Amino acid sequence: MNLVRSWICNFPEPQKTSITDALESASLAKIRPALRLLEDLSADQRGPILNVELLSTFNLEPVLPALQLALNCLPSRACLQLGPLDAIESHISQRAGAESRKPLHARVIIWRLEELLPEALYPFSTGFPKQLAARVEEVVQRVERVVGLHQTNAHGVPLFLSTIAFPVNFSNPVFAAQHRAGLFSSVGRINQKIYELATDNKGVHVVDLAAWAAFEGRAHTDATLDFMARQPLSAKGQTAFGLFIARSLRPLIVPRRKALALDLDNTLWGGVVGEDGLAGLKLGHEFPGNVHLRIQRELLELRNRGVLLVLLSKNNEADAREAFDALPEMLLKWDDFAARKVNWNYKHENLRHAACELGLGLDSFAFIDDSDYEREQMRQSLPEVLILNDTPDPLHTLRSLWETDAFDSFSVTDEDHGRHRDYAVRAARDVSAHQDDLETFLKLLQMEATIEEIGPSNLERVVTMLGKTNQFNLTTKRHSRAEVQAMLNSPGSIPLALRLRDKFGEQGIVGVVLAIPIGQNSTLAIDSFLVSCRALGRGVEDALWTAMIDRAARQGTRKLQAEYRATAKNGIVAELYDRLGLQRVEQSSSSIRYQLAPVKRRAFPSWMAVTNQSNER
């Protein structure tokens, strides 16, 4: 239920309560009102459209409301289409011709042994072992044919194949385990084929019904309902099945979290390094240090499959570093973290800075902390961040890592494997660590800036930057594409973008300046001036400003007007125009107006090679 609560966290309270009540009670009498309440929400609140086709060898019709509710919780506007009972191949073939139907986002095939291979339930009545083994191979071939048929007739539609759950209603389970043609081995053979098909075919995924049924146990089934209606799931089984299918499909519409921010004390080890000292920390193969060791194992696994780890710790950095170096059982190394913020600042501010350095949105982050206070402050300050644990208990933290779906994905790509290395490169670009000899460091980065005219090739990126840049943004004007286009069309305007590369690679457009003519006296006003946070502190603003001034001087500008408009986030540029040599002419609590007259050309920064391609207008 914790997963569902996180899925529906943005729903209004009445819907949340109704859904939670419905799923906990597993009662259709509560599921139906919950479904009706969901219809009151707007399309935006309800999530993306998700058209799912279900094909099954048993009767799923009674289960549809539970399945519908679970998929709606993702959230999604799920539309379920149930194919005819036990007619998988003919339906796939026929549907191919029906082009007028709505597009499919997923096809799910659920099958079970009772229909696929009923002989396995009565081996001695059906030619055990030889004949039965041959029948198993026929089923394996059938499964393969179904995938081929789908690929031919519905190419590009993700296909979800269920594995075969072990039956619970049959006799002699002891014997079923003794022979390669026995029931359990037969199920295993078919499932093995299903896993292979998913491995070898892009867009084919597994809904592991066998694993799910094992987790759920016998209580998910109901023999009475199976005999009555060929529907084998109990009421609780139906909602659990719905949630299981929903989670299996979720990566189709919800991207996984890319980073996990976590604290040190009482998470990576037991105890507080600043108080207990190294000798007092608990980490190792004995209880309770083994819980923390297992947490580290899980975190290392996440890192190795492409989730970035970010360290957020209120500690002296030297103490934390010493613990990493000195504790022999530490699995995680200092460099396993793509960003480290070990200081006494607010954790939400540290996380915001880390997100900026890594070029990730806040909604890419999950967070773990043993402190109730820190979790609550993170929840209040950055609601986009998903908080995984909700108590200080380390075992609970470990469980939250086991149970979370925040990092669910269908596959792990080469890009995922290399992600940590890529972000280590980003960290190597971090100028804040080299303030002692900044100019030397900046020269070592071998930066090459290209000044471009804003136009069709970069307009999209410029509009995105205008919409998202908060820190280095002098006026924070959120112009639309049409508004920027109007400025480009204005005679005498100077719309420039700066593209940066360094020895680590291409950074793309990282700076924008928009200057527009006003009045009749050859005056230009700076409408917008912004630099992406991933390029802060590297003198990008100097290069861009110099290029703009150069152009302004050449087109005869006599006076330049500029403004700093204060926001909650752009304090770092409060004195930029002073540094660039402009004079203050007017000041209030929320803004400072500047001017520059005469407009004199200035030199480009010495640590950066600048190519100016903007002089074509």
Next chain:
Amino acid sequence: MNDSDPLLRLLIDFFNLPPDTQPQEINQKSVSSWDSLAMVQLIADLQGTFSVDFDLDEIGALRSYEEIHRTLSRKGVPSLR
């Protein structure tokens, strides 16, 4: 709606009946949506909600509030005694 009668409440919600529906009004003949599919779903719901398993001969009798109430009471469901 009578909140003290969990069966009545369940049937009203299940079939989306008016809140003031009386127990004697709830039977398979008078509730149009009470078809064979609803029957399967209702049995699952009753078994889950009241933690009971129906015998085969009981299932055939579950066709009205009264009959369901009688069956559940016979099975010792505490809230219906």
